Amino acid sequence: MIEILQWSTLAICALVAAARIPSTLRGENRSLFGIFSLMTLAILLSIQGPYVVIDQAMGGMNLANLLLRFVIFGAIFFLGIRISRGFGADSAHRLITGKAGTVVLIAVSVVMVALFFMMDTSGSSAGLVAISGKDARHFALVEYYGAAGRAYPAYVALALLPSMVRAVRDRLPVLVRIAAALLALGGIAVALTLLFPVIPPSLGSIEFIINYTAILCFVIGLALIWAARVVNGRSAARRRTSTET
């Protein structure tokens, strides 16, 4: 079940990234292609099989997990910039690119890297599951490390959330409003990841579902905005030709 979710999310994300290649070559919103590529890479790194292959190539000490965290940070940072600019959310834009955003990003990164190197991370294991099982100290360190990794995405998601909710109620094209609703849902899912420490281990699959819901909502939401633009471009072209004839 989880495997299907993971691989289909990967497929959707890779597909959207590939579909962006032509417009990227034309120079339209190149950073969107970057965001989709980073997200695809992040999903790839969160699946056991590809993770082990990549991590072995990087020395087998779970550096790939650290890389994954920074890939997510990068994706969410650029995503936050594009979305806050597009939806005219100036306060969110300031929160992400301003002093507060920089401080949060640096603090979280420093803590995360420090925690990572406090652990004995030998032995590739997606999600550091094997590392966490070593002893009580490692269990706690992995928990803190994970919490630090979720803190920055949650910060950006919460900054964006109000403007997304507002956009759903605005007089915008229907597809754009649906997209805003999906982005808001993704933001809520990312914010919910902060609650992972209180979820009992028996309900561990909920964490996967929340994570992948967030990614799917973001990817599909962004793809919908793009689709809305294409649809609008077509109908505008048709209007032009119909008035000419």
Added chain:
Amino acid sequence: MTLSAKAFQRWLQSIAPDASTADVCRISGIKRTTLAQQLVRGKVSVSTVVSISRAYNINPVAALAGFDAYRVLAGPTRPPTRNELVSQISTADLLRALLARPAMDPVHGAAAPALTPAPHATSVKNWVDAIDDGEVRHRVSAATGVAPQNYSAQLTANRLSPELAVATALAAGVGPAGGLVATGVITEEEAGWPPEARQAALDSLSDGELTALAGERLQSLGKVLRRQEQDQAQTEKIWENLG
């Protein structure tokens, strides 16, 4: 409100006793699937009755008056008020008339071209504004159970269901068919409005009244256009950044 299929069938029997449904559709230009669907659901739309009435040379208002929900349309027609008549003149026509007034342009003062027939782009909202004493919306909402915000949304979209159009006319104490003209369900002539009545109403406006009215229309048109431009700019920005 839609009309019950049963009552519709009875009415159809009375005006075209031996016409099949297919005949009726052909003569009145209604799509067969549309009518079939309405009959299956048991709800026939007002516009169906209007189309069939026209095809059989029956006054649509008289035809509608035969149905329970629209009984108020029966009886002698009440002439429209001057405000109603003027509300059914398009903004463009009003402005042309204004420009032709000597007060605006003493040199030219040429006759303005003939008025375009009702309805126009803001005819529904203008009609309600023309008959509103300030409380009409509340009374309609109380009488029909339609929430005020839904009512306003219809007016903004220049729409009003036939049921609400009639209810609004009743609540305002004007002729019951006026709203059907404003929403384009029936023509002025079918509603019994005298020919040239709108032109006469327009001519009876003093230069001052006409100018003030045109100003009001322009102001609300400006508001609508500005809002559309803002929405458009917002959408463009989203596409520019995320499309």
